[in-house]
Amino acid sequence: MVRYADRAANVKPSTIREILHLTQQSEVISFAGGLPASDLFPIGRMREAADRVLSDAANLQYSITEGEVRLRELLAWQSAELADPSNFLVVSGSQQGLDLAGKLFVNPGDAVVVEAPTYLGALRAFDVYQATYVAVPSDGEGIEPSGVEQAFRNGARFLYLNPNFSNPTGRTMSERRRHQIVDLAEEFDAIVYEDDPYALLRFSGEFVPPMITMSSSNVLYAGSFSKILVPGLRLGWLSGPVPMIEKLTMIKQAADLHTSTTTQALAAEALADGFLERHVLQVRAYYLVQRDRMLQALTAHFPPGTTWTVPEGGMFIWVTLPVDLDATSLLSQAVAEGVAYVPGAQFFPNGGGSNTLRLAYSVATLVEIDQGIERLGRLIARSTS
Numbered sequence: 001m002v003r004y005a006d007r008a009a010n011v012k013p014s015t016i017r018e019i020l021h022l023t024q025q026s027e028v029i030s031f032a033g034g035l036p037a038s039d040l041f042p043i044g045r046m047r048e049a050a051d052r053v054l055s056d057a058a059n060l061q062y063s064i065t066e067g068e069v070r071l072r073e074l075l076a077w078q079s080a081e082l083a084d085p086s087n088f089l090v091v092s093g094s095q096q097g098l099d100l101a102g103k104l105f106v107n108p109g110d111a112v113v114v115e116a117p118t119y120l121g122a123l124r125a126f127d128v129y130q131a132t133y134v135a136v137p138s139d140g141e142g143i144e145p146s147g148v149e150q151a152f153r154n155g156a157r158f159l160y161l162n163p164n165f166s167n168p169t170g171r172t173m174s175e176r177r178r179h180q181i182v183d184l185a186e187e188f189d190a191i192v193y194e195d196d197p198y199a200l201l202r203f204s205g206e207f208v209p210p211m212i213t214m215s216s217s218n219v220l221y222a223g224s225f226s227k228i229l230v231p232g233l234r235l236g237w238l239s240g241p242v243p244m245i246e247k248l249t250m251i252k253q254a255a256d257l258h259t260s261t262t263t264q265a266l267a268a269e270a271l272a273d274g275f276l277e278r279h280v281l282q283v284r285a286y287y288l289v290q291r292d293r294m295l296q297a298l299t300a301h302f303p304p305g306t307t308w309t310v311p312e313g314g315m316f317i318w319v320t321l322p323v324d325l326d327a328t329s330l331l332s333q334a335v336a337e338g339v340a341y342v343p344g345a346q347f348f349p350n351g352g353g354s355n356t357l358r359l360a361y362s363v364a365t366l367v368e369i370d371q372g373i374e375r376l377g378r379l380i381a382r383s384t385s
């Protein structure tokens with residue numbers, strides 16, 4: 001028998017991938033996959049940019065691990081201290097940032113502190129490094145500081161958070177809470193991994209500063225081009241203190257030398273001359289309409305006893321069903337009736353959340369949102385009574 005490394009025992013099949021298979025049946029209305037709406041992809045702009053990119057052989061050559069300076073300059077939108085390209089590392093999708101951080105910060109058996117529920121892809125990335133999880137509950141302002149403090153007191157030194165319009169809950173952490181968490185990280189010399197792929201997708205409420213602007217030493221920030229341009233280029237970035245970025249750069253070099261020179265050049269070219277700022281306005285307006293339609297449909301069709309979040313940006317609504325309903329067992333019936341979602345239990349590393357589910361409003365058409373939510377509402381009402 002082939003002998004795999006111990007860490008391979010922790011690699012589990014991804015339920016998300018299984019669910020995405022379901023959604024490829026065209027008759028199923030899918031609120032499952034959190035894909036960006038392909039109607040928003042600026043294809044004409046990218047085609048013209050590609051033409052220019054491909055006329056320069058340097059864009060097809062090997063390049064430096066840190067990433068294209070033009071792209072890193074475009075990213076220097078954060079605090080004054082982090083306005084230098086040396087604070088940035090371009091990665092192959094922000095998902096790669098999770099893997100690199102796992103390599104840098106997580107020893108086998110280490111406790112990674114997460115909010116419960118949290119982004120499934122982060123759990124799967126840290127699983128490979130044989131992480132264990134401390135799941136800290138959250139309230140309306142975000143992860144509870146007392147739980148984080150306790151975890152740090154017990155020896156944990158790595159905290160993963162997705163503070164804006166979180167995947168899966170759609171909730172946003174308050175500014176006060178961000179300061180509290182950063183203060184704790186500094187006190188215990190712990191790292192906060194601030195995963196922020198939805199940052200620019202705010203369509204209501206007030207901007208809340210990222211934690212990276214609140215600490216010059218203990219926060220590693222991850223951003224993504226997937227939701228503001230296209231996910232197919234696989235482009236994201238890490239930003240943080242220079243010594244940390246240097247370590248991550250060496251680790252990335254060992255993994256893949258560098259992110260594709262060609263896709264980096266394409267993104268830099270497509271987003272230049274203020275296109276990024278103009279384009280995100282369109283992206284936000286689009287998702288606001290989608291969100292409002294889903295909220296209206298939920299109000300119209302979901303039975304009493306069911307509650308949901310109202311996100312100020314991003315792509316997700318988190319639904320809590322009456323306690324005796326199990327969203328995982330309900331899924332096969334939902335798919336049989338032509339509608340899919342992600343059962344919330346998936347997002348809890350240590351169990352719980354059986355009566356919760358995640359709905360993405362990004363991909364479905366407005367008519368599909370009405371029909372899908374009506375079907376789901378009927379199923380929930382039938383299962384409750």
Ligand SMILES: Cc1ncc(COP(=O)(O)O)c(C=O)c1O
Binds near residue numbers: 095223225
């Ligand atoms: C919270 C979160 N982090 C990271 C990612 C990975 O994004 P990408 O690798 O496309 O940048 C996603 C994708 O959906 C996400 O929701």
